[in-house]
Amino acid sequence: MDNVFAVMKDGEVYAYKNSCPHRGINLDWQEDQFLDPDGALIQCASHGALFLIESGECIAGPCAGDSLTPVPIEHTQEGLYVLLAD
Numbered sequence: 001m002d003n004v005f006a007v008m009k010d011g012e013v014y015a016y017k018n019s020c021p022h023r024g025i026n027l028d029w030q031e032d033q034f035l036d037p038d039g040a041l042i043q044c045a046s047h048g049a050l051f052l053i054e055s056g057e058c059i060a061g062p063c064a065g066d067s068l069t070p071v072p073i074e075h076t077q078e079g080l081y082v083l084l085a086d
Contacts, residue, residue, distance in 0.1 A: 004071045005034055006080060007042065009053045013080060015071040016056050020044045022063035042068070 003018040003026065018026050018034075022044070028034050029045030036043040041059075042051040049061025056068030072083040 004082060005032070006073065007034060007053050012054075013073060013075045014053055014056070015073045015080075015082065016042075016068040017071060019069065020046065020049060020063065021058065021066035021068065022047065022049060022061070027068075 004015055005018050005028070006013050006015040008014075018028065020027055023046060025044075025046055027042065027044045029043070034042050036050060040053075042053055042056070043049070044051075044061065047061055049058050049063050051058050051068055056070055058064050058066050058068075074081045074083055
C-alpha cells in the first residue's frame with residue numbers, strides 16, 4: 001500500500017495518496033504535517049502547491065489544475081479504514 005494521509009474538515013474525512021502530482025514526492029513538510037499555516041488547505045512542502053481538502057484539486061503552484069489521488073476510506077466509530085481493491 002502506498003503512503004496515504006487523511007484530513008478531517010467539518011466532520012468529514014478525506015484521504016489521499018501522499019504524492020504531489022507535480023514531482024511525485026511526499027507532501028508533508030514535517031512528519032504528519034500536511035496543512036498550510038491556516039489549516040485551510042493541503043500544502044506541498046517542496047514547492048508550496050495548495051490543494052483543496054474536499055477534492056484534492058491543486059489551486060495554486062506548478063501543478064495547478066491537477067489533483068491529488070483520492071483513497072477510498074470508511075470512517076466508523078471504531079476507526080478509519082482504507083478500502084483496498086479486491
